[in-house]
Amino acid sequence: MNKNILAIAIAAATFGTQAVAVELYNNDGTTFSVGGHVSVNLNGSDEGNTDVGTNSPRINMTATQDMGNGFTVDARGEWALNYLTNGGNSFSTRLGYIGLTHEDMGRAVVGTQWAPYYDVAGVTDMPIAFANDFLYSDATIELAEDDFAKTGQTRADQMISYRNGFEFGEAGALDFGLAWQGKHEAKDANENVTTTYNDRVQVSLAYSIMGAQLGYAYNTGDVDNMVDNKRSLDYHVVSAKYGSYGNGLYLAGVYQMTEDKNVRDVDSYEVIAAYALPNSLNFSINYENVEDKLKSDNSKDTTREEVALQVEYNFTSNVVGYTGYQFDLNDSTDREGAKRKEDNAWTIGARFYL
Structure with missing residues (x-):
């Protein structure tokens, strides 16, 4: 097994992400730890009010046993x-799993977890404030x-x-992942439509050499709801x-590339460049x-187009300040003929890692 995968797996199980x-x-041979982070930030945009918000705060508890x-x-x-x-609910579940790792036989995990697909897709999901929104947007499909x-x-x-x-x-390393999700149901935001997610499978491959990595992942399965009936939903990344x-x-x-068969195709992409100085001041675009x-009808609609400039700084090893400004470049006309308004957004805040 790639020893990097083993080290990352155990570190992710034992500690927080950053x-x-x-x-x-x-x-x-037994460990128990508590981690996570809390954050507060001041947010504003051209079309919205300035308010106080959070940025994905969480708490986790992890145990390991040799x-x-x-x-x-x-x-x-x-x-x-x-x-x-x-x-309302003070807490909502993000992760809950049990994993088994062996340095030669690999790692298996059962439960709610970060998917192998994200191992490939998450490479631009790095800045605290603005990044990789299309992966989390249910509006896409x-x-x-x-x-x-x-x-x-x-x-x-x-x-x-x-x-x-x-x-x-010296020829590098090849990592792969396989995953399966069972059939389950969910309601839409208004509790009106029941969506059935049938069995889904995914595979990921990543080749790394000299500090660079190239990856591909595929995710497939049928989805049923009372509006569009059966839809075969495939993702390539x-x-x-x-x-x-x-x-x-x-x-x-x-x-x-999202293939929502018989309904739509969605192309999404993101690029990021970042540079961190020795004092931890990290600039990104x-x-x-x-x-x-x-x-x-083969009609196309640009649903998202934006550029973000961001800065992060570690005041201490577990206290990070961040700020960012996101330029909304999407002033196109939507399918209904309405002209979109650009909605530039900004944020400034701090995150405390437990």
Whole structure:
């Protein structure tokens, strides 16, 4: 197995994504830690009001157990923190899984988790403020709320996954992932339409050499609802990256082709360039574009086009300040003939990693 995959798997299970979690227990092959982050930011836009918001706050608890003979078991629960609202749910589930890792046999995970598809698609999803919105947007294919978790583009509900990899010395490394999601149902945002997500499978491949990586992933399965009946929904994604975000020069690009068969095709892509100074001051610029084509009349509609300039700075190892300004470039006319208004947005905030 690619030792990098093993190291990343155990680190992800034990710590937060960008900072070391608080290890509360470590004895006789057993660990327990708490991690996550909270953030507050001031947001505004041309078409909206200035307000105080959050940026994906979460808390997680992780345990690992050395099983001997090279096997390690890990379990994680992670919840989104809805701490700026009164009433309703204070927590909502983001992750919940059990994993088994062996340095030669690979890693298997069961539960709600980050999908192998995201291993390839997430290379531009790096800045805190503005990045990779099309991966999380249910408006792209107009299915149920939070459909990205049902279709396995990013976090994936009810998934079984397997990852492994091979090292070739100076010739680089090849990593791959396989995953399956079972059939389940969800309501739309208004609780009016029930969407059935039938069995879905996905595969990912990534080749790395000399600090660069090229990847491809495929995700497929049928979707049924009371409006459009059966729809075969396929995703193809290709990505490339160079460097490590937050450490000197980082360049990345991702292209996703969505085949919503008999309904529409959606082409989405994003590119990012970032440079972090030795003092951790990190500058980035990213461009994102989404184009929707209806099969009924071949009409095209640019649903998203934007450029963001962003800066992040680590005041300490676990306190990060960030600011960004996103230029809305989409002033096109939509399919209904309405002229869109550009809605430039900005944010400034701080994130505290646990």
